[in-house]
Amino acid sequence: MEALSKSFSVMRANMRARRLFREDDGVEGCGMFHKRPEMPLHILGNILRLKLILIFAPIYIFIPRSVFEAVDNYIRFNWLLQYAITPDAVLSDAPGGGKGQYAVTEFQPAWMLEVTIRDGKLQAFQQIPLSDEIAEVGYTALSYSMDSAAVLASEAGFVPGPGPGRRKYTRQDKRSMGEYLLRLYCSATRREGNPDRTEYIWLDEFCLSDSRLSDDDKTVIEKQRKLELGKMADVFRCAVQVAVFCDKPNCDHTTLTCPWGQRLFTLQEILHAETVLRLTRHQRRTLAAQLFRTTGRSFREKMQKHAAEGNRWHLNAIYQHTVNAGTVPWQVAIHALVVEAIRRDEASGFLNHKRLGTALNGLLPRRARLTDLGNGGWNDLAWLLELNQGFYNAAGLAAVCCLSEDNSVAWLGKPIDPAAGNERLEPVVTAFPVSSNSPGSYNSNPALTIIAGETLGFRPVPLKRDAYGLYNNEEMKSTKLLARCVAWTFALLGTAILGSGNINSGVLVYYLIAIPYCIFELLVSTMYLQRDGWVVLEHALWGEMFEAKLGEQDYNLRKLTHWGERQLVPKWELPGRQSNVKLVDLRNRVYVDAVVVSRPNAMVPLAIHGSGVTCMLLDRAEDSDRDSTIVARKVGMCNVPPYIFSQTIKSGTTYVGNPPSKIPSTKFQLF
Template sequence: MEALGKSFSAMHSNVHVRRLFREDDGVEGCGYFHKRPERTFHVLGNVLRVTFNVVASPLYLFTPRVVVQTVDSYIQSSWLLEYATTPDSVLSNARGGGRGVYDVTGFLPRWVLEVSIAGGALVGFRQIPYSEEVAQAEYTALSYPMLSAAVLAREAGFVPGPAPAGREYTLADRRTISEYFLRLYCSAARRDGNPDRTEYIWLDEFCLSDDQVQDEETISTQRADELGRLADVFRGAEQVAVFCHEENCDHTRLSCIWSQRLFTIPEILHAQTVLRLTRRPQGAQIFRTTGRAFREAMQTNAARGNKWHLYSIFQHTVNAGAVPWQVAIHALVVESIRRDEAGGFHDHKFLGRALNGLLPRRSRLSDLGNGGWNDLAWLLELNQGFYNAASLAAVCSISEDHSVEWLGKPIDPAAGNERLEPVVTAFPVSSDSGPPALTVIAGEQVGFRAKPLKRDAFGLYNNEEMKGAKILTLCIAVALAIISTVIVASGSTVAGIVLYYLTAVLYSIVELLVGTMYLERDGWVFLEDALWGDKLEEKLGEQDNNLRELTSWGERQLIPEWEAPGRRPWFTGKLVDLRSRVYVRTTVVARPNAMVPLAIHGSGVTCMLLERPEDSEKEPNIIAQKVGMCNVPPYIFAQAVKSGTIYVGNPKTDTD
């Protein structure tokens, strides 16, 4: 009786007869066609369904519901079968010719400065080719931000001239500004310094290209090549002098502008000896320290500032073997991308050159230069044996533009969400639509419906609170059917048939009415905030009483948060698991219809949200577009289905 009372109470509060003919907005109905309420023949499809169920109720009454459900859900969108057509490897067509090959290590600078110092002041300097004589005497590499050198020049009264479009200074002005820094270095007080000496110095603006060359294109090519050797140039130096214009700065703190640069990492990562060039009220001073001690100080300050990727980078160099290559490469890539963006270089023009020489496998310089993201993809596939790109894909926000869809600004690592372990294997591949795509191998995926919510036509059988009504209705239907059979057997055929027909009609009406109370709670759906707002539980509860209380997955689990893109339309929403009643907030650029787990990230599983074509034949290679990221509970693996390969790339346009 308690179960029966519970059923009648639920029916009294939640039955909506109107939904039999016109479904609520945002919900897919149970009609034979045009199931969405905005479709033209939506009402007609529902009328035909109700009519058929009533008219054919005698036959429908004793048809096993499992058969009806199977037929009803037979046609579903599925990506279980991926096409065997595979894209080319990124390395199959090297920019420098042939196929991708590793380059040798141990590059040396092509030019250095021979600097004359007398009385602790710069007397003169000239560019000379690197030679055996320089190798024997050894050289010092100077590391500094151009902004700090510009401060020195401005204080000395230098006024730069007009610069070409897209540049802050002309090459001539950059060299003049760098010379002011060179003068400061030569005059700085030091304990071990001879006031009269000759030094060999590598200073970027004077050593990136041959000063005898006047052709701008040749100069640009030479400078780009030398930047690709930067890590080796600083690794080979006897000592590295670091500088910023702030007084009393020791250059190990996160606030130091020198330590925030993209090229700081290759310049300091393998330095044997560090000269801290610091401005004091009484003048500039140089303090000598070992490279290890300097990096340990930077590592400590990174930990204090919760910069855990930077911490991992220095931990990898200070304590060799403590951090595996997977973690170290990930930290280097993420930190470099974030530094590049912080410096205003959103096109990542020099990203590949800054990383080249820091990873286990080095690229030929002739193979770099296809653009920032393309160079990064090249290096990632070149180092596939050491790094799984699924880690990078798991932390990248939505791209600002359509340059490379699966790449974007990485999230800022924080304690709790920086724990990351890939659960699939991923690496870049060549794409017909241009930029490299991401291949995910041996992955799993969860599909979403095109219309997120769907009315449950079999709510009478799928809900515990309807157990009493279901048993009572079935018992009455069976009893009346038996009575009808007895009446027919006694000779009153018409009366028996009429009673049986009315019994079937009554049963069908009850089933139809209960069907207006519930939704199919069969997995994850995406609900836009613009339609559902902040009162998600209240509005879902109006559609299905079982969804009045949901559990939020997010803040308590320390899940990562991806940044919203700044240059393209985006909207917010919630991913809701209707079965487990869990939801998570997310930001997308289009409605997702699938998600792919990439990594165990913090306490949950980070997934890439995809928009996949319904017809895979149109996109045999690149069949999915990344539209967002999310972190969900680990039970997602019990809901996902296996998929051999998934390609994530840029959507093709009409001009492709």
């Protein structure tokens, strides 16, 4: 009796007979056609369904509901079928000719400065080719930011002019400012007890091209500069000592606020230095600086300490890898290098990442030929990741990248900051870039191939009324049993009347019980939704009180569990956007927040990340056209509970990129 009382109480509070004719907004009804309420024939489709059920009530009542559910599931769309496609590997067509191959490295620079120092002051310098004799003696490499050199120059009265195009300084001004730094270095080393000497120094703007070339030889100069910049990591690795400078007073160059340490190329210049000379200024308005000699290991250990104190865990991992080689595996080290390089490049305003490949080349286990780099930041990065495929799984990078601000890049973007609680990052799929140059299929950006992945789809219309709610909900169990007992009692009575030969009366009895039973079943169906997976609920439609609104559609969904702050879920944000969708698991009554640029219709797990599973949200084409199944579009990221793997289906291979322009994207209004 208690169970029956609860059932009747739920029915009184939640039955909505009007939903049999017009469904609520955002809910797909059970009509025969035009099931969504905004469609013109929605009411007509519902009326036709009701009439057919009532007309054939005696037959309908005895057909098992599992038959109807099987038919409904059969006609639903899924991605079990995926056409076989064969995109070219990124390495199949090298920009420098041939197929992808590793670089044969020239470890040493081509030119050097021969510097004459008298009484601790710069007397003269000239560019000379590097020789075996100079290599045996060794050279000093100067590491600095151009802005710090500009401060030195301005204090001496030199005012640089604007450079051509978007360049901040002209090449000649860079050399002039570099000379002021060279003078500072010579005066600072006087205290080491050798004021008169000849020293060999590598200083970028004086050593990147042959000084004997005239300004008319721009093509040759640019070619030489590209070659020298491409081996920057080896130039500093082979130096006997690296002198580090910034203009900030009393700075030891190991803190996170040091201007020198925030540069993209700092990573190349310091990671393998054996001896470090710290040029530190103690007064703002003076050219004087003191020199402090330390080992490269000790210097990097201090940088590692400051990185940990500032919660810069990727930077901490980089220095930990160099200081204690082997303790940090290559998957973690490469990931940290790539993420830190992207972050530094964007912080410097270089959103196109033109120098990203050059800055990373030489720091990874396998290096690219310089002729294969320089075709765009993301393309260069894809090339390097593929060359290092034996050491790094690109699924890790895909799992931490936000959407690009203009959504022009297929799967790459600004990486999220690592934080305590979500630093765990273990790929559950294998991912790598593939060529994006197939006509009609890709644009110029590299697509991402995800192998051995799994996919979970979202319904186009998130909520759907459960026509069989009477049978799928525990609180209706006792009421269903009572209704069936009454129905069978009258059915036996009708059968007995038919057996006596009174056919009309027997059929009438069947109708008298079948029609009320069908009406009761229909009314109960207005209380429930199909709770069979994940759906996308837009903020514009559901608002902040979405749980209450969802509970109005289904009594069982009034209370949901939020997967988020308590699980330290990582956040992928877009500038100027807040969480604009809720991803809701109707079966397990769990929801997560997500930021997307258009409605996703699928998600693919990429990695175990923190406490949960990081997934990429995709917009996949839903038709069977072969061309449109090649590439899915990334529209967002999310982190979900681990039980997601019990709900996904095997998808074999998934391609993420920018689909052909002829395919319309499924958009909805963002706010």
